[in-house]
Amino acid sequence: MAITGHQPNFTMFDGDYDYLIKFLALGDSGVGKTSFLYQYTDGKFNTKFITTVGIDFREKRVVYRSNGPDGIAGRGQRVHMQLWDTAGQERLDSIFVNRGITCCMCFFLGQLQIHAYCENPDIVMCGNKCDLEDQRVVKEEDAKEFAEKYGIPYFETSAAEGINVHKAVETLLDLIMKRMERCVDKSWIPQGVLRSNGHSSTEQLTEDKEKNKCGC
Ligand code: GTP
Ligand code: MG
Numbered sequence: 001m002a003i004t005g006h007q008p009n010f011t012m013f014d015g016d017y018d019y020l021i022k023f024l025a026l027g028d029s030g031v032g033k034t035s036f037l038y039q040y041t042d043g044k045f046n047t048k049f050i051t052t053v054g055i056d057f058r059e060k061r062v063v064y065r066s067n068g069p070d071g072i073a074g075r076g077q078r079v080h081m082q083l084w085d086t087a088g089q090e091r092l093d094s095i096f097v098n099r100g101i102t103c104c105m106c107f108f109l110g111q112l113q114i115h116a117y118c119e120n121p122d123i124v125m126c127g128n129k130c131d132l133e134d135q136r137v138v139k140e141e142d143a144k145e146f147a148e149k150y151g152i153p154y155f156e157t158s159a160a161e162g163i164n165v166h167k168a169v170e171t172l173l174d175l176i177m178k179r180m181e182r183c184v185d186k187s188w189i190p191q192g193v194l195r196s197n198g199h200s201s202t203e204q205l206t207e208d209k210e211k212n213k214c215g216c
Helices: 033-042 092-099 140-149 165-183
Strands: 019-026 055-066 077-086 103-108 122-127 154-156 200-204
Touching: 019 033, 019 165, 033 055, 033 077, 033 165, 055 165, 077 165, 122 140, 122 165, 140 154, 154 165
Parallel strands: 019 077, 019 103, 103 122, 122 154
Antiparallel strands: 055 077, 055 200
């Protein structure tokens, strides 16, 4: 898998979904990782701060469609997303190696830092709590400049108000799916998807899974 320098950890199934993709939310304690994921999977927000102990994950099903240059969407790929939620203090090297994470979302509060625990992960960076403009500690232009330097998409997000939450996750999913198209035998991918270089869209499947606790 790419995170550890091997092939991406895409798992294809004949069953009720086509891909299992694992996402990871990283960032200091209190930046809003759990809230962001809760907003993404359940559309809800909790003002109470309950710090994550260890590691947890949420799940969601989406249908990924990659739009071709002609604007015609390819066949939908059913994606089962595992969104791993870390505690701010978690040791990241062991998470990447042991859980087969494919890509990650980096959050920041006062300090911009990216640790290179893998060769070439797909990353999006989120400056969360953008609804609290009066308490801002990182200027938007500084964050953008940093992200651009590393070629990382950057979003100002609010888990509280749902601002850019779906957009950030969908951008990350788009990156990973496009990388997959480049990696796997393309013979099975529909023509519309193969020729794609445009934007993607996702739609939620009828039932999202309830929050699951990690058995570790
Ligand atoms: P750890 O689990 O300790 O690593 O923290 P975390 O990054 O998961 O933070 P969490 O999601 O628990 O949020 C911390 C606090 O910030 C909570 O009180 C949330 O309600 C609040 N919060 C999170 N996101 C936002 C946001 O976008 N806007 C506002 N106003 N508050 C937020
Ligand atoms: Mg948390």
